[in-house]
Amino acid sequence: MLKIVIDGKEAEVEEGLSVLELAEKIGVKIPTLCYHPAVGAYGACRVCIVEVIEKGLSKLTTSCTCPVESGIEVKTNSEKVKKTRKLIVEMLLARCPDAKIIQDLAKQLGVEKTRAPQKNENCILCGLCVRICREIIAVDAVGFANRGNKRKVTTPFEIQSDVCLGCGACAFVCPTGAIKIEDVEDKRKIDMWHTELGKVKCERCGRYFSPVPLLEQIKKKGLREMSDFLGLCPDCRRLVLANKLMGREE
Amino acid sequence: MKKVLIVNLEKCVGCRTCELICSLTHERRCNPAEARITVIKFEEKGQNIPMYCQQCETPVCEAVCPAKAIYRDSLTGAMLVDTKRCIGCRMCILACPIGGLSFHPTRKEIIKCDLCKGDPACVKYCPEGAFEVVSLDAIGVKRRRENIRKFSSYLDMMTGGKE
Numbered sequence: 001m002l003k004i005v006i007d008g009k010e011a012e013v014e015e016g017l018s019v020l021e022l023a024e025k026i027g028v029k030i031p032t033l034c035y036h037p038a039v040g041a042y043g044a045c046r047v048c049i050v051e052v053i054e055k056g057l058s059k060l061t062t063s064c065t066c067p068v069e070s071g072i073e074v075k076t077n078s079e080k081v082k083k084t085r086k087l088i089v090e091m092l093l094a095r096c097p098d099a100k101i102i103q104d105l106a107k108q109l110g111v112e113k114t115r116a117p118q119k120n121e122n123c124i125l126c127g128l129c130v131r132i133c134r135e136i137i138a139v140d141a142v143g144f145a146n147r148g149n150k151r152k153v154t155t156p157f158e159i160q161s162d163v164c165l166g167c168g169a170c171a172f173v174c175p176t177g178a179i180k181i182e183d184v185e186d187k188r189k190i191d192m193w194h195t196e197l198g199k200v201k202c203e204r205c206g207r208y209f210s211p212v213p214l215l216e217q218i219k220k221k222g223l224r225e226m227s228d229f230l231g232l233c234p235d236c237r238r239l240v241l242a243n244k245l246m247g248r249e250e
Numbered sequence: 251m252k253k254v255l256i257v258n259l260e261k262c263v264g265c266r267t268c269e270l271i272c273s274l275t276h277e278r279r280c281n282p283a284e285a286r287i288t289v290i291k292f293e294e295k296g297q298n299i300p301m302y303c304q305q306c307e308t309p310v311c312e313a314v315c316p317a318k319a320i321y322r323d324s325l326t327g328a329m330l331v332d333t334k335r336c337i338g339c340r341m342c343i344l345a346c347p348i349g350g351l352s353f354h355p356t357r358k359e360i361i362k363c364d365l366c367k368g369d370p371a372c373v374k375y376c377p378e379g380a381f382e383v384v385s386l387d388a389i390g391v392k393r394r395r396e397n398i399r400k401f402s403s404y405l406d407m408m409t410g411g412k413e
Contacts, residue, residue: 038317038335132337136316165339172338172358210344218345221314234349238301241348242290245299 005073019063019074020048030076031085031105033092033175034126035064039135044126045175046088047105051075060084082109090114095121099176122178123192125151129170129179139163142170142193155193166190166197166211183208202233204240209233252327252386255363255370256397257300261380264291264298268372268381275371276361283355286363287372300372300380303350303363305329311342311351311362327386328365336360 001012006019006028013022018041023030033045041064050063053073060080075081086109093106094116102124106112127144130153134140141164145154155161166188171179182189188197188211199208200215215230229237272285282288287302305328312320312329319335320342322328331342331351338358343351351362363370365383373381384390 036337038319038337136337137339138316167339167341169337169339172336210340214339214341215344218314218341221345229347230344234343234346234352237347237349238288239290242292242299242301246292246295246297 002068002070004068004071007074007076013068015068017068019050019052019066019068022068023063023074023076028076030063031108032064033101033105033124034128036128036132036173039128039131041065042127042131044128045092045124047085047092049081049085049088051078051081085109086111091116092124095119096124096176096178098122099124099178101175101177122176123153123174124176124178125153126175127153128173128175129153132169132173137165137167137169139165141165141195153192155195159194161193161195164190164193164195164197165213165217166195167214200231202236203231204236205233207233207235253365253368253383254305254327254386254390254394255302255365255373256382256384256394258380258382258397258400259297259299260400261378262289262298262300263378263380264289265377268300268376271371271375272363275366284361286352286361288349301348301350303329303346304348305363305365310345310347314341314345316341323364326365326368328363328368330364331360331362333359 002015003010003012006023006026011022011026013025020030020032020035030048030050032048034042035048043062043065046062048063049060051074052059052061052066053075054069089102089106089109090111092102093111094114096102097118097120099122130143133142141161142153142155145152168181171181179190179192182191186199186201186208188199197211197213200210200212202209219230229240232240266282266289268287269282269285269289270280272287273279273281276286277284287300290299290301292298309320309329316339317335317337319332320329321332323330340353342360343353351360354361370381370383373383384393
């Protein structure tokens with residue numbers, strides 16, 4: 001067990017946590033955009049910045065990438081932190097003036113308008129979609145391209161991805177909602193990834209319910225005898241099972 | 251103690267109160283689309299079957315989840331979705347053979363029966379008292395078996411044992 005001080009309160013925690021995880025555990029709120037418990041920390045959005053005092057020396061660091069060490073003191077809301085966090089959010093607001101989560105964060109921190117030249121982006125380049133796709137879905141369909149102010153998230157060569165499953169996890173986790181998924185009848189379109197995937201038609205009701213590669217991926221996992229219901233949409237699965245209970249084949 | 255929700259199909263009248271109360275307890279809105287339970291009706295036979303997550307012993311949803319966000323609640327034995335860990339890939343929905351999970355129509359969240367922390371609202375509010383929560387010990391298993399047997403004999407009676 002490690003003993004640390006956070007916002008003046010003493011806390012005891014097990015080893016291996018980051019400062020952000022510790023704060024969440026003991027109920028201290030630190031704002032963050034790019035942290036997700038399912039993947040490794042990346043420290044991209046910088047919003048979770050805190051002041052860490054170790055051996056009398058103070059430093060500012062992102063709490064998601066800072067491991068908890070014995071004897072450190074953490075200030076999550078000191079003047080220094082507040083000032084820096086405000087600047088960070090001000091810059092994020094300049095990049096993504098239309099993203100609701102950033103607008104809310106700015107309001108909360110008292111940032112009224114941004115001094116930096118405005119852009120009209122939605123993506124904050126936090127790379128959460130990249131990490132999810134690489135570490136969890138394990139297909140690595142998207143990644144960062146270019147450097148500096150030309151940096152962006154995209155598919156290799158900015159063309160249709162061969163490996164994308166169309167699962168939509170990237171859009172689900174995106175903090176700013178920059179990734180849009182459009183389901184048009186038998187197609188799933190993800191404009192940001194230049195990708196268009198066919199969808200599977202339900203054998204019973206004819207509704208298009210899942211992108212083809214995603215269902216293939218589940219088939220590959222080969223769990224139990226799946227073949228008889230995988231072609232059905234979830235609604236029809238309920239109906240078919242109820243029919244079976246009634247002793248009827250449909 | 252592990253618990254399961256069982257339904258006495260002889261008692262179900264298909265009023266869909268369970269759907270509404272489920273939605274109301276979880277979402278504070280009466281919307282069957284947001285309910286964790288769906289009643290399938292067979293009007294011509296007068297038979298109704300509520301469908302919901304069976305909290306399987308070896309759940310496929312848990313096995314396919316790449317983010318390890320689905321876990322068994324140690325208190326009730328219900329399979330729960332850790333909404334913070336969930337990455338929204340919907341593989342659990344596609345893998346479940348009985349359609350026990352669904353995606354919330356407006357919110358970004360997977361919804362499924364969580365047994366209401368061991369005290370399900372559908373049990374309390376079903377006007378016919380068709381639902382029952384039983385512990386999965388020897389007695390509970392026996393009750394569950396009896397229930398299935400009763401239902402099959404009931405079907406035989408209705409269809410004359412032909413179907």
